[in-house]
Amino acid sequence: MSKLELIQNALQALEPQHLEVFDESHMHSRGQETHYKAVIVSPQFSGLNSVKRHQKAYAAMGELMQQVHALALHTYTPEEWAQQNAVPASPVCAGGHK
Template sequence: MPKIDLLQEILSGGLQPQHLEVLDESHMHSRGLETHYKAVIVSEQFAGLNSVKRHQKVYACLSDFMSQVHALALHTYTPDEWAQQGVAPASPTCKGGH
């Protein structure tokens, strides 16, 4: 199973998101295929949590999966926040490095 599919499956099961978008952004970096991901997650489970606590919740859900990737950009929202914002920020381009 491709890593992106596994990532989507784990996040869907663990966070019951109202909206989930996972992008493989490896092509924007120099570390190879299936290494860099961006996840936009909208879940009621983020209500009342600051961004650090939200990210901790996501990482707890992913646990062992994180050893399989180099980077995961997280954009976490409650349904109300997502209704107001509706879009996650664009990812920066890679500055290089190997």
Template sequence: MSKQDLIVTALAALQPEYLDVLDESHMHSRGLETHYKAVIVSSAFAGLNSVKRHQKVYATVGELMGQIHALALHTYTPEEWAAQGVAPASPTCRGGH
């Protein structure tokens, strides 16, 4: 199972209404299966600020976080997602080689 699949499986615990996990490693210089972007829409985020939402995701992903370099998070409640409907594009990597 790929790391992307493992992330998707772990995040299913948040009972998302929408979940998209993208492997963006090709946009970076640190190798394969290192950089991911997750768009998560879940009522589990209701009443939480962005820091608390991210902490909830990190706790859900658990030890797998130690196996990846970066996980860009875009967390929304269903109401926020209905209003916005799209996550921002990832920036171009500016990291070293």
């Protein structure tokens, strides 16, 4: 099972109504399977600020977080996602060249 699939499986603990996980390692200089972006839409985020939402995602990932260099989280409630329905583009890596 790929690391991407492991991340997707781990984040199922948040009972997402929408979940997308992208491997963005190709945009960075640290090698393969190191940088990810996750879009998570879950009712579990209702009433929580972004820090608490991220903490829930990190807790769901557990020890798998130790295998990931970077995880960009975009967390939404279903209501927020209905209004937003799009994710900001990832920035260009400034951490070195391949």
